[in-house]
Amino acid sequence: MSESPPPTTPPSLAVRGLAYAYPDGHQALFGVDLTITRGERVALLGPNGAGKTTLVLHLNGILTAGAGTVEVAGLPVAGEHLREIRRRVGIVFQDPDDQLFMPTVREDVAFGPANLGLRGAALEERVRHALDRVGMADFADRPPHHLSYGQRRRVAVATVLAMEPEILVLDEPSSNLDPASRRELADVLRSLDVTVLMVTHDLPYALELCPRAAVLAGGVVVADGDTRDLLLDRDLMAAHRLELPYGFDPSSVPA
């Protein structure tokens, strides 16, 4: 499925000068720049209404940039490549009930690769492998609504892993998870050898999983760097309504 990489591997994601205004005139993005190289895990932080979800919807061409460009592994996000772009960018949405719409886990995981044209044994193998990677292989024949919330979130990750994406985009992956499910999902994410962009305001989770973080505020990237450094920058954090949970000290957590 994947072509041989060119001599210099292009970044998994390159967003340049991205601006977007909704049809009602509300402008959400004012020139976003963000480059993520292959294999990196990056957290995208920002308060509610910063434009995080709008940015995510540009990554696989659901929304089309008003200005600027988005490239995924060198391929521009534009009409003629949309099918390939949607294979390369795997978005895990916040509510797993939105993502899991087929009657069984197996069919749901198969939905994406089947849309790519996979059939028969190859499809079966792809599904099994994806479920294995999130530790949900034993649940293939269960209906999604009989799983716990954490299990559903992991199946949602499997549904996009099955498409063998270049970059995994997670929208608030830790929301509504109990601490055990949270840790299980973190284990799964750490075990994947795939580029990850994690949109969240769960700052400890970002520190735990992502060495690098970018802060989106007011439709632009206002900071981009080492996650721990950003979290320790009190002025930056306060200016953008990013608050650490009570008693949490980023400098006291082992890297």
Add this chain to the structure above:
Amino acid sequence: MTGGPEHRLFRPGDSPVHRLPPHCKLLALIGFVLATVSTPREAYWAFGAYAALLAVVAAVARVPAGFVLRRMLVETPFVLFALLLPFVADGPTVEVLGLTVSHDGLLGAWNVLAKGTLGVVAGVLLAATTELRALLLGLQKLRMPPLLVQIMSFMLRYGGVITAEMGRMRIARESRGFVARDLRQTPAVAKSAGALFIRSYERGERVHLAMLSRGYTGTMPILVDTRASAAQWAAAATLPAAALAVWAGALLR
């Protein structure tokens, strides 16, 4: 709370009837129902024969009578209507148990009751031996328009989600002292219904986004291809074939 509707009608099992492909069973049901409804209502013995056929199917499928009887409650409104018929219809009258009732109405009531009951029992047997999901695959196989099959499959998936949401809204309402006592409380309930509609609509949009993100182009990929063998077709055809024989007998007499 998350249990879908499938648990109320379906009775898991591994009988020969359970194993038949869903589209064969659907066609058998349609054949059987067509034969029963087109049987003249005066051919009383034929309905007995149809009932016996269904009893055989139930026995082979190992569906107990009590299970079928409880699920026949959906028929109640039709039964009430049928019981009313002898009293409201015109025409020559007969005396039954000291009551004067219309002869035509009596026959009409019998007609509705007999054919309705046979149809309901056949439907209950199909539902008891076929998972809803498999039924949808069967419909797809029988060339039901794919859009309709998709709509039904989403109902199956999200029925439970929306019911749970409705339940949470009701609990939230009642936790704030709301009691639905009389008509004056309708506006609050109606507003909840409106909110539920909008939430479901927005969920529909988010589901669609998630589908697009995974390469959806308007048609569902067919993942499980259930092909029926000649033997399975033949097995499924037994019921409508027997019903057809009874039907022919009833017409020829």
